[in-house]
Structures are given as C-alpha cells and as structure tokens.
Amino acid sequence: xxxxxxxxxxxxxxxxxxxxxxxxxxxxxxxxxxxxxxxxxxxxxxxxxxxxxxxxxxxxxxxxxxxxxxxxxxxxxxxxxxxxxxxxxxxxxxxxxxxxxxxxxxxxxxxxxxxxxxxxxxxxxxxxxxxxxxxxxxxxxxxxxxxxxxxxxxxxxxxxxxxxxxxxxxxxxxxxxxxxxxxxxxxxxx
Amino acid sequence: xxxxxxxxxxxxxxxxxxxxxxxxxxxxxxxxxxxxxxxxxxxxxxxxxxxxxxxxxxxxxxxxxxxxxxxxxxxxxxxxxxxxxxxxxxxxxxxxxxxxxxxxxxxxxxxxxxxxxxxxxxxxxxxxxxxxxxxxxxxxxxxxxxxxxxxxxxxxxxxxxxxxxxxxxxxxxxxxxxxxxxxxxxxxxx
Amino acid sequence: xxxxxxxxxxxxxxxxxxxxxxxxxxxxxxxxxxxxxxxxxxxxxxxxxxxxxxxxxxxxxxxxxxxxxxxxxxxxxxxxxxxxxxxxxxxxxxxxxxxxxxxxxxxxxxxxxxxxxxxxxxxxxxxxxxxxxxxxxxxxxxxxxxxxxxxxxxxxxxxxxxxxxxxxxxxxxxxxxxxxxxxxxxxxxx
Amino acid sequence: xxxxxxxxxxxxxxxxxxxxxxxxxxxxxxxxxxxxxxxxxxxxxxxxxxxxxxxxxxxxxxxxxxxxxxxxxxxxxxxxxxxxxxxxxxxxxxxxxxxxxxxxxxxxxxxxxxxxxxxxxxxxxxxxxxxxxxxxxxxxxxxxxxxxxxxxxxxxxxxxxxxxxxxxxxxxxxxxxxxxxxxxxxxxxx
DNA sequence: TATGAATGAGTCTTCATTCAT
DNA sequence: GATGAATGAAGACTCATTCAT
Numbered sequence: 001x002x003x004x005x006x007x008x009x010x011x012x013x014x015x016x017x018x019x020x021x022x023x024x025x026x027x028x029x030x031x032x033x034x035x036x037x038x039x040x041x042x043x044x045x046x047x048x049x050x051x052x053x054x055x056x057x058x059x060x061x062x063x064x065x066x067x068x069x070x071x072x073x074x075x076x077x078x079x080x081x082x083x084x085x086x087x088x089x090x091x092x093x094x095x096x097x098x099x100x101x102x103x104x105x106x107x108x109x110x111x112x113x114x115x116x117x118x119x120x121x122x123x124x125x126x127x128x129x130x131x132x133x134x135x136x137x138x139x140x141x142x143x144x145x146x147x148x149x150x151x152x153x154x155x156x157x158x159x160x161x162x163x164x165x166x167x168x169x170x171x172x173x174x175x176x177x178x179x180x181x182x183x184x185x186x187x188x189x190x
Numbered sequence: 191x192x193x194x195x196x197x198x199x200x201x202x203x204x205x206x207x208x209x210x211x212x213x214x215x216x217x218x219x220x221x222x223x224x225x226x227x228x229x230x231x232x233x234x235x236x237x238x239x240x241x242x243x244x245x246x247x248x249x250x251x252x253x254x255x256x257x258x259x260x261x262x263x264x265x266x267x268x269x270x271x272x273x274x275x276x277x278x279x280x281x282x283x284x285x286x287x288x289x290x291x292x293x294x295x296x297x298x299x300x301x302x303x304x305x306x307x308x309x310x311x312x313x314x315x316x317x318x319x320x321x322x323x324x325x326x327x328x329x330x331x332x333x334x335x336x337x338x339x340x341x342x343x344x345x346x347x348x349x350x351x352x353x354x355x356x357x358x359x360x361x362x363x364x365x366x367x368x369x370x371x372x373x374x375x376x377x378x379x380x
Numbered sequence: 381x382x383x384x385x386x387x388x389x390x391x392x393x394x395x396x397x398x399x400x401x402x403x404x405x406x407x408x409x410x411x412x413x414x415x416x417x418x419x420x421x422x423x424x425x426x427x428x429x430x431x432x433x434x435x436x437x438x439x440x441x442x443x444x445x446x447x448x449x450x451x452x453x454x455x456x457x458x459x460x461x462x463x464x465x466x467x468x469x470x471x472x473x474x475x476x477x478x479x480x481x482x483x484x485x486x487x488x489x490x491x492x493x494x495x496x497x498x499x500x501x502x503x504x505x506x507x508x509x510x511x512x513x514x515x516x517x518x519x520x521x522x523x524x525x526x527x528x529x530x531x532x533x534x535x536x537x538x539x540x541x542x543x544x545x546x547x548x549x550x551x552x553x554x555x556x557x558x559x560x561x562x563x564x565x566x567x568x569x570x
Numbered sequence: 571x572x573x574x575x576x577x578x579x580x581x582x583x584x585x586x587x588x589x590x591x592x593x594x595x596x597x598x599x600x601x602x603x604x605x606x607x608x609x610x611x612x613x614x615x616x617x618x619x620x621x622x623x624x625x626x627x628x629x630x631x632x633x634x635x636x637x638x639x640x641x642x643x644x645x646x647x648x649x650x651x652x653x654x655x656x657x658x659x660x661x662x663x664x665x666x667x668x669x670x671x672x673x674x675x676x677x678x679x680x681x682x683x684x685x686x687x688x689x690x691x692x693x694x695x696x697x698x699x700x701x702x703x704x705x706x707x708x709x710x711x712x713x714x715x716x717x718x719x720x721x722x723x724x725x726x727x728x729x730x731x732x733x734x735x736x737x738x739x740x741x742x743x744x745x746x747x748x749x750x751x752x753x754x755x756x757x758x759x760x
Numbered sequence: 761t762a763t764g765a766a767t768g769a770g771t772c773t774t775c776a777t778t779c780a781t
Numbered sequence: 782g783a784t785g786a787a788t789g790a791a792g793a794c795t796c797a798t799t800c801a802t
Binding site (some may be wrong): 401402403404405406408445487489490491492493494495523525529530532533536537540541544547559560563564566567568 | 592593595596598611660673676677679680681682683684685713715718719722723726727730731734737749750753754756757758
C-alpha cells in the first residue's frame with residue numbers, strides 16, 4: 001500500500017488558507033483548492049470528510065499553531081507584567097508572520113460557522129491568558145472586571161490595530177508597538 | 191409602466207441579510223434569497239446587476255442605517271464627553287436592536303470583499319466620530335494618539351463585548367454598559 | 381415569462397424510458413437522459429425534484445398508460461369470459477406496441493424501488509381485473525382461490541411469454557395467442 | 571505467495587448480493603461492497619476483473635447454487651409427477667431459504683444485463699426440467715405445447731407467488747403450497 | 761414590473777480503477 | 782495476497798444569469 005503523503009496534506013491545508021484569504025469563503029471551491037495544492041479533488045476526500053470538515057480541521061490546526069506561538073516563554077515564574085507583555089508581543093509576532101492564519105481565523109470567527117460547530121470553550125487552549133489576568137486581578141494590578149472585559153480592552157485592540165495595518169500593507173514599528181502595549185496596560189490597570 | 195415596488199426591494203434586502211447571517215456567505219444563493227423574499231429570482235435582477243452588486247448595495251444600505259442611528263443628537267454644541275457617551279450609547283442601541291445588520295457588517299468587514307470594493311472612503315460617513323476625537327485631543331482630554339488608536343481602544347471593545355453577548359443570546363444591562371463606557375473613557379483619556 | 385414546454389417534458393420521459401431499457405438502471409444518468417432528450421440537465425430539475433422522483437413519476441405515468449389500455453372496452457355488461465379475453469388481448473397489445481413501457485415496469489418491479497416507495501395498492505388502478513375475477517368466482521366459473529393466485533396463473537404467464545418473445549425479437553402470432561388464452565382460461569377455470 | 575482467501579471471496583460475494591437487494595443496482599458501488607465485506611476495494615480487483623465481472627460471476631454462482639438445489643433427488647428413475655413435484659418443492663425451498671439469491675436473480679433477469687451477456691445457453695444447467703417436461707409430453711401427461719409454455723404456466727407462477735409473499739414478509743404454508751402445486755399441475759396437464 | 765422556463769458552468773462528492781508498498 | 786493512497790472521470794444537483802412572455 002502507498003504511504004500517507006504528508007506533503008499533500010500540508011499542501012491542501014496551505015491552499016485552503018490562501019484561497020479563503022484571497023477570494024473569500026463563497027468563491028473557494030474544493031476544485032480550486034485541489035488545483036492550488038496540485039492534488040486531485042478526490043484526494044482531499046481521503047483526508048477530510050467533506051468541505052466543512054476541511055474548514056473545521058483547518059480552523060483547529062491554525063488555532064493550535066496560534067496558541068502554541070502565543071504562550072512561548074510564558075510561565076508562572078514570570079511577573080504579571082512580563083507575561084502580559086510577552087503574550088502581546090507573541091501575538092503580534094504571530095499575526096505579522098502568519099498573516100494568512102490570522103485573517104483566516106477572523107473570517108471564520110465572524111461567520112455563522114462557529115455557532116454551527118458549537119465552539120464555546122476552545123478557551124481551554126488559552127488558559128495562560130486567563131491565568132495571567134486572574135493573577136493580575138488578585139494582585140490588584142488590574143481592574144476588578146470580568147476577564148473577558150480585560151481581554152476586550154487590552155488584547156483585542158492590538159489585533160484590530162494590526163488588522164488595519166495588514167489591510168494597508170504596512171507593519172507596526174517597534175515604537176508604535178511599545179505605545180500600543182502601554183495603552184493596553186493603561187486601559188485595564190487598576 | 192409600473193413603478194418600483196419598494197415592498198419587493200425591501201423583502202429582498204431583508205432576505206439577504208437574514209440568510210447571510212443564518213447560513214453564511216457561501217450557502218446564500220440568489221434562489222434562496224428569492225424564495226425567502228417570496229419573489230422570483232429574476233426579479234432580483236431588476237433591482238441589482240448581479241449577486242455581488244446585491245451584496246454591495248445591501249452593505250451600503252446597512253452602513254447608512256448605522257451611521258444615521260449612531261449620530262442621532264450628536265452635534266458640535268455638545269461637550270466632548272456628551273458626544274462620546276451619546277455615540278457609544280447609540281452604537282449599542284443599534285447593535286442590540288439591529289443585531290442582523292451588525293453581524294452582517296462584521297461578516298463583510300472580515301471577508302476579502304472590502305478590499306475588492308476598495309473601501310476606505312466611507313470613512314466620511316463617520317465624520318462625527320473623527321470630529322469628536324479630534325476635539326478631545328485638542329482639548330487635551332484624550333491621549334495624543336492617532337485617532338484610529340482611540341477608536342480601537344474605546345469603541346471597538348464595546349462592539350466586541352456586544353458580539354460576545356449576541357452569540358450567547360444575552361443583553362448588556364445598564365450597569366454593565368455604564369461600566370463599559372467608563373472603561374472606554376479611561377482607556378483613552380489623557 | 382416563458383411557457384411550460386410540454387415537448388421537453390415528453391422528451392425527458394421518453395429518454396428516461398429508452399435509456400433504462402437500453403443500458404439499465406445503473407448506467408442511466410441524468411446527463412445521459414438530458415443529452416438524449418436534447419435538453420439541459422438542469423431543465424430536468426425544473427420538472428422533477430431529483431433523479432428518484434423522475435423515475436417515480438415515469439413509473440406512475442407508464443402504469444397509468446397501461447391500465448388505460450388494459451381496460452378499453454371492458455365493462456360490467458360483458459360476460460366474464462368476454463372481459464377475461466379482452467383484458468388479456470389488451471394487455472398483449474400494450475406489451476407488444478409499447479415494449480419499452482412494459483420492460484421498464486418489469487425492471488422497476490423487480491428492483492428494491494417499489495418497497496422504498498411503499499407501493500401496495502396502485503392495485504386500485506386495476507380494479508376491473510379484480511371485479512372480473514370476483515364475478516368469475518361467484519359464478520363458479522373460476523376456481524375458488526385467492527384472486528392473486530388466479531392472476532398469477534392466468535395473466536402473468538402471458539406477460540412472461542411475451543417477455544421471452546421480446547427478448548428474442550419475435551412476436552406472438554394470433555394462433556399462439558389464442559392457444560395461450562385458452563391455457564390461461566383452463567388454468568383457473570373451476 | 572499466499573493462497574486465495576476463500577473467506578474474503580465469500581464475504582465479497584455475500585456483500586454484493588445483500589447490497590444489490592437492499593439498495594439496488596445503481597446505488598451499489600465497489601466501495602460499498604468492500605466496506606460491507608470488510609475488505610479493501612482494491613482486494614475485490616484481485617478476484618474480479620471489474621465491476622461487471624463481479625456481477626457476472628456472482629450471477630453464475632447463484633445460478634449454480636439454485637440449479638444444484640432444484641434438482642436434488644430428481645432423476646430418471648422417478649415418475650414424471652414425482653419429478654414435477656420434487657422440482658417445485660426444491661424450488662420453493664430455495665426461494666424461501668435463499669431469499670436474497672432469488673431476488674438477486676430476478677433483478678438481474680429483468681435488467682438489460684442478460685442480453686449484454688448473451689445468456690441463453692445456461693439453459694443447459696436446467697436440463698432436468700426440460701427432460702421432465704419432455705417425458706410428460708411424450709407420455710401424454712402434459713399438454714402438447716412448447717416446453718417454455720409449460721414452464722410459464724406451472725413453475726413461473728410459483729415463483730411469482732413467492733415473490734409476493736417475500737415482499738409481504740410472509741411464508742407459504744404447506745396447505746397453500748399443496749394447493750399451488752395442484753394448480754400448476756392442472757394448468758398444464760393434458 | 762414580474763416571473764417561470766431554461767441553461768452552461770459550476771458545485772460537492774463518489775465512482776471504478778490503479779499504484780506502491 | 783492485501784490494502785491505503787491516489788486520481789480522472791463521472792455522478793447528482795445547484796448556481797447565477799438570461800430569455801420570452
């Protein structure tokens with residue numbers, strides 16, 4: 001028997017992400033993905049049950065890649081501020097070095113798909129964020145607000161900022177980034 | 191010759207927004223829209239050049255409705271804070287009372303369509319926001335940052351917060367809203 | 381609006397019957413039917429929900445044509461024998477003049493489709509047969525057996541006989557037919 | 571080199587017959603057969619040239635099983651009536667105990683496949699039937715008709731009767747069978 | 761204006777079959 | 782012998798769009 005060709009699997013993954021970002025959901029067809037990945041359309045069905053399954057698995061894979069990057073070097077021995085800064089810088093790195101992954105996620109998250117997939121708490125994958133904010137609240141560094149609120153006022157603005165930059169084709173320089181981190185910190189500090 | 195039947199136009203508009211929100215971009219077809227709107231698919235082509243034109247016009251119409259609501263009672267005679275609060279409360283009203291419109295916009299804005307449509311200029315529609323922030327900066331009420339940054343740290347978090355609520359089926363109560371407005375203000379105040 | 385083109389409907393019907401008889405169930409595809417009928421495959425879906433619906437409607441139409449032919453001139457004023465003979469001769473006429481219809485029915489009836497369609501009592505369409513046999517039993521002309529048994533020993537052999545002839549490309553001559561009718565009668569007479 | 575695995579061959583055979591009966595010709599694919607037989611689709615191609623060859627061999631195998639059963643204990647030393655009755659009872663046994671085989675054959679025989687396969691000659695397999703009828707005619711027990719006619723009025727009705735029973739899920743009890751045998755005999759006796 | 765009819769091109773998916781191991 | 786991987790061709794069906802009325 002032939003062996004599973006991981007190159008093909010990867011090529012399908014890449015093609016999916018690229019096309020969704022280039023031409024959008026509704027114009028991305030299995031046959032276009034297959035062509036871009038240089039495989040037969042039928043081959044896609046060896047690795048994915050159907051189109052939606054392909055999207056879902058692609059989504060999960062990217063989410064995994066993202067959380068992996070996001071928490072590099074983030075651990076309990078660090079102070080709250082160190083963790084806060086590291087997470088944001090990692091996140092920024094991820095977004096800028098993996099633009100396609102980031103935009104793919106944004107597109108998915110703003111479509112009706114998550115509800116269909118009953119996505120609530122892949123939150124568990126983002127545990128370190130919660131722990132960091134939790135520690136910050138307990139140490140009275142952050143405002144005594146729901147963690148979601150802290151996220152929405154500190155991390156999310158960064159993502160939105162970068163999204164705008166990505167769409168303009170510009171990058172955040174280090175001064176702008178320092179300034180944004182400061183704004184994020186100030187927005188939620190007690 | 192008969193006249194433009196605004197009922198039909200409106201029914202098509204409604205059906206489009208609903209379907210895009212319910213089943214997403216790629217599954218929303220002209221014939222499904224027609225069925226939902228109780229018109230013939232051919233009728234849609236009387237009012238719209240093609241599918242993309244339908245989407246684009248729908249987008250513009252919603253954007254118009256939104257800016258109209260957002261700036262109700264917001265004028266230069268008011269203080270910066272009054273305008274700030276009014277805009278946010280109007281925005282929250284819009285999102286909560288026109289959930290479908292809001293989610294439609296989010297979906298569009300996170301797809302590759304805006305780039306295809308070369309959207310930036312509609313910014314003009316949101317002039318009052320810029321004016322308010324501009325006044326705030328000049329009066330040294332707000333931080334001396336790019337206006338986009340101020341938006342991203344004050345208005346956008348509100349939208350994200352509500353998005354999370356919409357997906358849970360919950361509403362923001364007035365206490366939560368007051369608290370969020372305060373956070374937004376603090377995040378950008380000088 | 382364009383008017384319904386009954387020629388197309390008929391062409392689809394004909395093509396379906398022909399192809400099923402020529403190349404069989406599993407090789408008859410919608411696109412082959414469309415090609416044979418000189419319409420677009422999509423057109424078939426205007427008149428039929430799906431492939432199975434096409435087969436079902438075709439089946440019903442043929443069954444209707446058959447019962448119509450079968451009972452021409454068969455009524456209660458006739459004697460049992462007259463009705464018996466007329467029905468058989470009509471049936472033979474139908475089979476020989478509408479070979480394709482007959483073979484189509486045979487193919488359907490011997491597939492798992494009827495069970496899927498819950499075909500029990502299109503029997504109502506064949507009421508005159510039951511009435512004739514019923515009268516024959518009451519007048520003690522026929523054996524006192526279940527009507528299905530009478531059918532199976534008198535009418536069905538005729539069909540099988542003709543099927544064999546059809547497959548050989550021969551026809552039943554009038555002498556053979558007379559003889560067969562006699563055999564049928566003898567097989568069930570009291 | 572390994573040897574032919576009769577388990578697999580048999581499993582493929584069984585799966586083929588079952589599926590054709592359950593879902594019909596056109597829905598029975600090689601991969602479904604493989605799944606049902608718990609083998610790889612590729613394995614089927616070790617034992618069968620292609621799909622049609624699989625069907626043909628399956629057909630032949632069943633036909634063999636049937637004729638084997640049908641003529642158990644039927645030999646020239648028996649009287650015509652004994653042979654007649656034995657053949658019918660054997661046939662009934664076969665149909666009732668091997669429902670799937672019987673229905674498979676019916677489905678094949680009513681499709682265009684036999685013509686494609688140029689089937690007539692397998693008649694040789696059913697020699698004992700011809701001999702029995704031939705002896706019956708010579709001994710002036712049966713009507714002086716073509717043997718096909720005798721078959722069609724005596725054996726075929728039994729098959730049709732059982733087919734109806736199979737489809738209702740009922741069985742022929744021994745009284746009904748006795749009665750049917752008598753009808754068959756009467757239908758063709760001189 | 762309004763729409764059912766019509767269709768070529770496209771959709772997703774499965775097919776029968778072959779290949780490499 | 783056995784099978785997972787691979788695929789081109791084909792399957793059923795839907796699409797966006799146009800046409801005739």
